[in-house]
Amino acid sequence: MAIGQPATAKGRETRERIIRAAAELVAERGVAGTSLDDVCARAHASKSQLYHYFDDRDDLMRAVARAVSDEVVDGQAELFARLDTIGGLRAWMDALVILQQTRQAKGGCPIGSLAGQLAEHDEGARLELADGLDRWETAIREGLERMAARGELDPGADPGALAQNTLAAAQGGLLLTQVRRDPDQLRAALNGALNAILGARAEGSTTFRIHSSLSGDDNNDGYPGPTVT
């Protein structure tokens, strides 16, 4: 049985180093392509250290799932804080698209990608990833709720449903982006989610056209996309 949490500062450092190395390798080569020997080598650690802090391979991958979830969610914290305005929503979406562009559409969403590799194999890992998605969706929902509290959303609008929808669009868009190696797939999907939110704005808050195309550039309420190439 492995130690729960390291007792010393040095121990915590080693544990973290191992998780980080494992997460990097998993991102590069996938779960299956990552061996414990590889992890040890990159972390400058020995097998005994790895098994001192983790029960087995699955336990390590669970820790990786948690670390990845934390990184994805925490990494968007500043953007999440501004999700209570249309501009903030656009900024968040832009950031996601730009990130995919810089990554050349490789890898997809770290959480979504791990899901396909771990969800059916290890229940604990599945729950870690579900927790990450929950925190993500919660951030979106709370932003929309703040908009609603300011009266900017139609009273009949459901921030929870809109947030769920937006997260699904992000995940689906990221998957299409990964498989097609085309960041535009994410942009288009998020565009659709944004239009759903725009359609739920309170009447009179801003004028907009009802039957607008989802992607037409002549649509003021459409999502023009980031300008980075």
Add this chain to the structure above:
Amino acid sequence: MAIGQPATAKGRETRERIIRAAAELVAERGVAGTSLDDVCARAHASKSQLYHYFDDRDDLMRAVARAVSDEVVDGQAELFARLDTIGGLRAWMDALVILQQTRQAKGGCPIGSLAGQLAEHDEGARLELADGLDRWETAIREGLERMAARGELDPGADPGALAQNTLAAAQGGLLLTQVRRDPDQLRAALNGALNAILGARAEGSTTFRIHSSLSGDDNNDGYPGPTVT
């Protein structure tokens, strides 16, 4: 080097049997959890047969990716044929949700799931999966185009964008369904996509409320979901 296509009927049969066995095992245990010995055992074949028809493991997995793509797309053919009406769209979405319910939300989309496991590892497999998604999206787009041709969609509506959006919603919804073990996630995501299509209907074709909630049951144009439990 492996034979391209088997020369005899018996050979074709064997090759197919191997692919089917591999696809089944991959669906059950994932790519990483499937060994070639397992595949041989289930296919009642020997190693020499496997290596007679495939170059190596990656080559086999590429064939699996193609077979899975075909199965997913061909398996929806009858539903695809009716995607040119709102009722047909609903029927297709219902079928997807019901399928997830019967599978207890396990596995997600076969194509999407394979994507996370193969896309970054093997370019050929990625292309096979991309092709499957393309055929899927094409089916949706052509349905919407038939609606547009009948004048049931707003002239400004973009069937291509709506189809892309719908596919992204399906994939995102399937991923959320898998991670959260909740088929409702798919229903909600498809609901959003359907609302986008409903919003693009030609004016006057049917009355509908503009600022409707995405999931409210009091919304006649919303997507009530299948009644199966």
Add this chain to the structure above:
DNA sequence: AGGTAAATGGACCAGATAGTCCATCCCGAT
């Protein structure tokens, strides 16, 4: 300082796995 628990080094093992090899068998064409 000294003792105790935590942390580390690294050899070692058993099982699994991808891939090889060659002898044999089957079947259709001549």
Add this chain to the structure above:
DNA sequence: ATCGGGATGGACTATCTGGTCCATTTACCT
């Protein structure tokens, strides 16, 4: 029938990988 190539059987190997073990060192507390 027979002959040649495709199809098959299945043993074999080299390597990799998860996991174990124990001796040794280091860090923390009193």
